[in-house]
Amino acid sequence: MTELTDLGVAAIRDGVQDGAFSAREVAEAFVAKVSAAKQLNAFLVETPDHAFAAADAADKARAAGEAAKPLAGVPIGMKDLFCTKGVPSTAASHILEGFTPPYESTVSQKLWDAGAGMLGKLNMDQFAMGSSNETSAFGNVISPWRRSDGGNAPLAPGGSSGGSSAAIAARLCPAATGTDTGGSIRQPAAFTGIAGIKPTYGRCSRFGIVAFASSLDQAGPMARDVRDCAIMLEAMAGFDARDATSLELDVPRWEAGLSSDLKGKRIGIPKEYRVENMPSEIDALWQRGIDWARDAGAEIVEVSLPHTKYALPAYYIIAPAEASSNLARYDGVRYGLRDLPDGANLQDMYAATRAAGFGDEVKRRIMIGTYVLSAGYYDAYFTQASKVRTLIARDFDAAWESCDLLLTPTAPSAAFALGEKSADPIAMYLNDVFTVPSSLAGLPAMSVPAGLDGHGLPLGLQVIGKALDEQGVLNAGLALEQRAGFAARPEAWW
Amino acid sequence: MSVDTATVKRIASLARIAITEEEAGRLAPELGNILGWIEQLGEVDTRDVAPMTAVIPNHLRLRDDVVTDGGVRDAVLSNAPQAEHGFFAVPKVIE
Numbered sequence: 001m002t003e004l005t006d007l008g009v010a011a012i013r014d015g016v017q018d019g020a021f022s023a024r025e026v027a028e029a030f031v032a033k034v035s036a037a038k039q040l041n042a043f044l045v046e047t048p049d050h051a052f053a054a055a056d057a058a059d060k061a062r063a064a065g066e067a068a069k070p071l072a073g074v075p076i077g078m079k080d081l082f083c084t085k086g087v088p089s090t091a092a093s094h095i096l097e098g099f100t101p102p103y104e105s106t107v108s109q110k111l112w113d114a115g116a117g118m119l120g121k122l123n124m125d126q127f128a129m130g131s132s133n134e135t136s137a138f139g140n141v142i143s144p145w146r147r148s149d150g151g152n153a154p155l156a157p158g159g160s161s162g163g164s165s166a167a168i169a170a171r172l173c174p175a176a177t178g179t180d181t182g183g184s185i186r187q188p189a190a191f192t193g194i195a196g197i198k199p200t201y202g203r204c205s206r207f208g209i210v211a212f213a214s215s216l217d218q219a220g221p222m223a224r225d226v227r228d229c230a231i232m233l234e235a236m237a238g239f240d241a242r243d244a245t246s247l248e249l250d251v252p253r254w255e256a257g258l259s260s261d262l263k264g265k266r267i268g269i270p271k272e273y274r275v276e277n278m279p280s281e282i283d284a285l286w287q288r289g290i291d292w293a294r295d296a297g298a299e300i301v302e303v304s305l306p307h308t309k310y311a312l313p314a315y316y317i318i319a320p321a322e323a324s325s326n327l328a329r330y331d332g333v334r335y336g337l338r339d340l341p342d343g344a345n346l347q348d349m350y351a352a353t354r355a356a357g358f359g360d361e362v363k364r365r366i367m368i369g370t371y372v373l374s375a376g377y378y379d380a381y382f383t384q385a386s387k388v389r390t391l392i393a394r395d396f397d398a399a400w401e402s403c404d405l406l407l408t409p410t411a412p413s414a415a416f417a418l419g420e421k422s423a424d425p426i427a428m429y430l431n432d433v434f435t436v437p438s439s440l441a442g443l444p445a446m447s448v449p450a451g452l453d454g455h456g457l458p459l460g461l462q463v464i465g466k467a468l469d470e471q472g473v474l475n476a477g478l479a480l481e482q483r484a485g486f487a488a489r490p491e492a493w494w
Numbered sequence: 495m496s497v498d499t500a501t502v503k504r505i506a507s508l509a510r511i512a513i514t515e516e517e518a519g520r521l522a523p524e525l526g527n528i529l530g531w532i533e534q535l536g537e538v539d540t541r542d543v544a545p546m547t548a549v550i551p552n553h554l555r556l557r558d559d560v561v562t563d564g565g566v567r568d569a570v571l572s573n574a575p576q577a578e579h580g581f582f583a584v585p586k587v588i589e
Contacts (some may be wrong), residue, residue, distance in 0.1 A: 104571035201549045215549055245552060256515060313532040333582050338575035346587050351512035363511055367526055370509040384535050386545030426531055442549030467550055
């Protein structure tokens with residue numbers, strides 16, 4: 001018999017509903033896997049009781065003949081950026097150590113309302129700032145994947161949702177929440193051979209998610225395949241009056257709408273994404289993706305997004321600027337860490353607390369943000385970046401004149417080794433070259449696993465859609481997924 | 495773009511982050527590199543382009559001006575490093 005932990009969201013949901021196994025059995029199987037996988041450092045907090053309570057509720061409801069909730073019996077992982085009532089939430093930063101939210105984030109509440117249970121809180125880059133999980137204050141997450149060269153170099157699971165990606169790839173949970181500010185769902189999904197979707201900005205409420213860059217932050221699901229992402233996203237999305245940018249729209253039935261028939265769809269290939277020094281394997285994968293899309297019935301068209309090269313520098317003004325403002329709240333007064341040196345006044349306490357509590361990358365970004373917002377520089381940096389952002393959004397609008405979706409690689413390389421890029425912030429930032437433009441424009445985008453590189457490491461393809469066209473994105477993702485037939489998985493060494 | 499340590503210290507002070515001389519020395523070239531890299535935005539012609547203010551067109555909602563929350567003082571204070579008499583406590587600010 002297949003191990004229960006090899007099942008995805010849909011298979012668990014259906015199996016529990018059909019009585020093939022109980023939700024309790026599923027929860028027990030995953031809890032055991034989580035607790036045996038400490039070497040991966042994917043979980044910051046384990047919450048087996050939460051998972052068991054949800055499972056027991058699902059089993060009880062079934063026994064009583066009640067209608068099953070959409071995620072009844074499905075245990076998931078929760079990125080530690082989501083505030084969870086009564087469960088420590090740190091954003092992987094020392095400055096929030098000891099913080100136990102007295103409230104629940106909207107997205108996590110929606111998942112519990114849908115019947116899901118929580119296996120634990122997942123490690124991540126500190127405040128979601130990073131692309132490798134190396135900025136966590138609680139240690140690196142180690143990818144379950146290893147290169148096939150026999151070396152055991154620990155690899156990055158991607159970031160910032162690296163605990164989520166590692167846990168799903170290692171079969172510690174069938175799905176997890178992620179958040180994406182510039183690629184933090186899609187790049188880790190690509191690095192670990194799983195799927196992940198960032199919906200249109202405003203689909204998922206930001207209430208209760210620790211803020212990084214508010215005009216970019218968006219929650220989304222990560223899971224092993226497209227269908228599971230659709231199921232999760234349906235539960236996570238929806239209007240919330242507590243988020244001023246929440247979209248007041250009904251949640252489409254994305255799972256029911258899944259179709260891998262791309263007839264009549266025009267898929268754009270943006271020529272500016274053929275960046276210099278792109279490994280030939282990524283280029284070849286992209287070409288295979290184009291062939292798969294054509295095979296699924298799509299028409300392929302070349303398009304131009306002329307401002308692509310300015311997306312990363314614009315992002316690294318806008319995101320740090322918003323972060324410097326959002327992170328001003330960590331002052332040692334209301335929650336988290338306080339560092340009060342002898343004889344210190346209030347200002348000294350703020351500065352000492354923030355020096356002790358924030359990691360290096362967080363400090364770097366706060367300082368960049370403070371600089372670009374400071375008097376005399378605001379227009380040259382922040383206003384200019386916001387104008388370039390308008391141009392980037394216009395590029396996409398122009399592309400939609402001739403196509404319905406865009407197909408690109410997700411990341412410019414496969415997973416790199418931990419430590420390989422951490423000395424050079426800009427080299428690390430370049431990882432997000434293909435994911436940042438759609439974030440700046442607020443568009444839905446997803447990564448699906450599409451193949452392996454020469455070292456046996458996963459590579460992902462990205463589909464970008466028009467605002468609110470998650471269905472189009474999921475459908476194209478499904479068409480690629482079916483043709484890629486990605487079945488590789490990391491061999492358990494942990 | 496070169497950033498000197500005096501600038502680093504000024505930014506750190508604006509950001510309320512205590513830094514040592516050694517950290518300022520290390521951060522100066524790092525921030526200089528990043529700022530040098532993002533300066534390429536200056537070459538984009540943005541005349542007649544409005545800065546983006548909303549990613550997805552959306553209207554700001556209004557709601558009735560009524561109390562919808564509150565009465566949760568103890569929950570608000572429950573995570574404070576130091577809370578006294580129902581207030582957040584900080585070092586003395588007035589002698």
